[in-house]
Each structure stands twice: as C-alpha cells, then as structure tokens.
Amino acid sequence: MTHNYLGLDAGGTSTRAVVVSSDGRCGGIGKAGSGNPTSAGIDAATSAIRAAVTQAMASAGVDQVSGAALAVAGAGGAGHRATIAATLSDLVAHEPVFDFDVLAAYFSGTAAPDGYVLLSGTGASAVRVENGKLAAISDGLGWLLGDVGSGFWLGREAVRAGLAPLDGRGATTLLTGLLLDRLGTPPVTHREGGRTGTLVAATAALYAMPPLRLADFAALVFTAADAGDEFAAEILDRAAAGLAETLAAVRTPDVVGPLVAAGSVLARQPDFAARVAPGAVVADDGLAGAAVLALRHAGVLVDDDVYRRVTSSLAQLTEV
C-alpha cells in the first residue's frame, strides 16, 4: 500500500506544502505567508505553516499523512521545533523531521544524494550535500554580516550607488533614475538642511522600509547593466566574484555530484546564473525538494523514476 507524506518549504517570503505518495506522486499543494520563525516570528510562522499544510491536504483529499519533512531556515532551531510540531500533531501520524531549507532547494534540482547548491535569493550561501545531508555551508551569514551577491547585497549596492550622485558623490549611473522611478519620488526642487528635497524624500522612503526590503531593488542592477551602465556592471562583477568564492569554499574533490543554482536572483537571471554556476541546473522553487526530503526521511529510495514522477506531478498541480 502507498503512504502519503508531507513536504514543507518554509521561506522568508512564502511557505509551500506538498502531499506526496510513497511512489512519488504529488497529490496536493498549499501556500501561505512567511514560515520563517526568525524573520516572521514564531506565531505568524506557525500559522502560515498550518495554513499551507491544511490547504495541501484538503487539495490532496487526505486527513492525515504518515510523516512530514519540514525544511526551515537553520532547520527550525531547537527552540521553535516543538511549537511547530505541536501545530501539526493532528495531521501527521509521526513526529515531523526538521531539515535545512537549503536542502529543499538542492533536491528541487536533482535527486543525487551528493552534490552542491549555490543560492542567491534574499540571502546567499553555498552548500555541499553528502548522502542527502548538509555537509558544509559557506556564507549565509545574513544581510548584516554576509550574504555576498544576494538580493539584499545587490539591492543595497543599487540604492547606495543610486543615491550618491544626488549629493554630488560617486559616478553618474542609470541606477539613480531607476531608483527614483521605483520609489515614486517626485522631483522636489526646494532644499532642506543643505540637501536636495529629492534626496531627503528618497532616504525617508527607504528608511521607512525594513532593511531586508532593499532586496527588492536587486533587479535594478541587472536592468542598468543590460542598458550598458558600467557602474552597475561593476556591481555585478563583484557579486559574481563573491558568489564564486562562496561556492569554492564548499567544493571538495571528493564530491563530484551535480550543481544546483537556486534562489530568486539566480532563477530570474539565467545569464547571471550561468556565469556564477556554469552547468548548474536552475531550480526556481523548493517544493519538489521538500517532497524529496519527505520521501527520503520516510526511507523511500528516490531514484530517477520516482524523481521524475515528483517533478511531473508537481508541474501538473502548479499549472492548474
């Protein structure tokens, strides 16, 4: 007989759940808000996780699953696991297994138990996977201390470079106009405290956002570089060098498995992904990987046939 399992990928932007049978067929998916306990808070994260799970199970037509793999940043952290597990206790027969969200990203690109994943989304990191487990990670130290080449890193560079010419610093760059357009800052002619009103309005709008939201401006760097802006091209050069260094830090000759490129920056910028991770499979969604983790933790061998069934059944579900 086939059993049903639950895979969950709890990200900083959204939480996605999938019900997968032991032969690899995905029967239902669900989606809710941020399920990252660190950034969203444990109450909001727990609510989002339960909402995504109940939606996936209703869609699959099952009342209970045999087991669950929950891919959460930092594998949930010891303090949050019990709370998250408790919210799912009526839905999952066995205690859920927590795992690293970077592994869901990895297995969304390959079924191979050994290999590498380079991520650049809001954050950035590289991971070596051995025997299906996280063996080493580099960077991923967060927006303040690391995440070189991430969406936040690129967005911060875009914003700083875009603002500088407004008080006479830095090189002229297309980023200034793109930034002001994006902020919707109208040109302000009067000066305020020795600054142009435009600069005052733009900085006020930016400080009103949570710092992490600077990641929303990452796309401006690609837009400006595509239009021939040398300053933006130089930001991309530094991001690419940083990501290459991050990936090199987890490489070892003993592990020759595939390379997966994941995260919103790499998924949306295929040329940049090909530059920093040549030959990589690009995975734009952690849901397939969450299903694979659920099967692996249940002791199901995920061979190429099972993996194809996971990805093709998921594709049908997300097409609808």
Place this chain on the structure above:
Amino acid sequence: MTHNYLGLDAGGTSTRAVVVSSDGRCGGIGKAGSGNPTSAGIDAATSAIRAAVTQAMASAGVDQVSGAALAVAGAGGAGHRATIAATLSDLVAHEPVFDFDVLAAYFSGTAAPDGYVLLSGTGASAVRVENGKLAAISDGLGWLLGDVGSGFWLGREAVRAGLAPLDGRGATTLLTGLLLDRLGTPPVTHREGGRTGTLVAATAALYAMPPLRLADFAALVFTAADAGDEFAAEILDRAAAGLAETLAAVRTPDVVGPLVAAGSVLARQPDFAARVAPGAVVADDGLAGAAVLALRHAGVLVDDDVYRRVTSSLAQLTEV
C-alpha cells in the same frame, strides 16, 4: 552687563551642555546620555538634554540663561523641537534656537564663519559652512544608505572580513583573531549545521547587538593595518577614498575657509585624519562649537579673542 547662554551638543553617544557668558567665558558644563531623538527616542533624549543642562547650570551657579542654541542631528526635526523646548522652558528666558550638530563640530575647530568640516564618527558627512550656516552637506545618509568611511562602515567591513575565513571565504587577515578576541568568543570545536561552532557563536553575538554597534569594531581595522595586514590597509584605502569624495562634493572655489576634521574616528586616528583632510584642525569634542553657536545666535560677535576665551575656559573646566 554680561548675559549667560546655553550651548548644547546632543549626540548619539552623549549629550553635553555648556553655560557661556557673552564675553566667551564658559562657567559650567554638564553631560548625560544620548540626546539624539531619532536613535534614542524622544523621551530618553529629552531627559538626557534636561539632565545635561541642569548639571551645567548648577556647575555655573546660574538659575536661568538668556538664550540657548541646541545642536541636534538634523536640527532636531520639526516634530521634536517643541517637546525639547518645553522641557527647558523654566531654564531659558527666550525660545531656544535649534541648529545642526555638524555646525557644533565645525565651530569646535574654528571661529571662521566660512569653511568646511569633514566628520567621521559613527556616521560620516562633509559640510560647507557659509556665514555660520549649513550651506551644503554630502553623505550623512546613515548606516544603511551611506556614511562611507564612518565608524559603522569601517566596523562592518572589519566584521565581514574577519568572519569570512571562518567558513573558507576571503583572504586570511588579522581581523579574524582581533574580532574573536574582542567578542570574547571561545574556540568551539564542534560543528553545527555545517558551520564551525566558533562562527556560529560569533555571528550570534553580533546579531544580538543593535546594527549600529558594529561601529565599535572600527578600531580593529587601524590595529590590523598598523600590524601590516594588507586586507585591513585596503579597507582603509577605500574609506579614505570615500571620505575624500564626500569632502570634494561640498567644496566650492567661492569658499576658501578652514577645514575642520571631527568625529571619533578622525579624532582618535590622527594619521588617518591627516590623510583624508590634510591641513585640517582636528576637533575632538562639539562642546566649544555649541558655546560658539549659543553666542552667535545671541548676536555676539565671536572674534579670535572671544573664541580663545571659549576654548581656554572650557579646557580648564574639563581638566578638573
């Protein structure tokens, strides 16, 4: 007859007040915590301002002053001025005048009504002063969006460069050992989630601080560079280039006045100050400038004699 005036310099670290007579004699000083309404909150800032002022007036033996000049970041901001003025209403005969804290820094180095000041403390900016007023400012956009070459900027670079080798990225640098010593992170041998325990402990300690406190690590860059660390020297090169650009942005051939270097980074690192602001007068304290602002706003002509009286009487007060 002589009148007494109050000068106040409300900074992010401390608030200092001085009572100055119309002939330039400083009769008493006071000191309290952060008086910056933006970073400390308006209630804490108001309490600190009142505490510093009452201490200075008690020390000078006066019950009321004729007027007051309050040097506050961004000149206090329209929303905070009424609250701050109200807390001093029994102590100051006339409505206090608010002015920019950068002007207190400028007048702590010179009495000239026209000139420039380059600041690098927790933040960084350059200001052109014309007729005793702020005519233009560059950078000073805060830790997230600007402040190139500031204490925060240097500290952030030191911390990121120091952490990187702990997961195999970046160049080997003395900053790693200096950072771990400063954090008091004991070497941790076990690995946690694919990272060394030392890196996990260091990042946890750093994220437990408010982001601005990364400024406390600025001194590590100078220590490492003095010991021959090339990576640290390169960070200082970039800081110096940024500060030079910030100063150049406010320079105009029409204003040929003196240059003042101010802020904790420039006051504590005379070689670095001489490099980024050649020929500058280094001012390590905004108190003399606050006294000058109080006199100027009261209509007192601050000539070289009065200025010398301000600085020499202040020196006697602070020596005690």
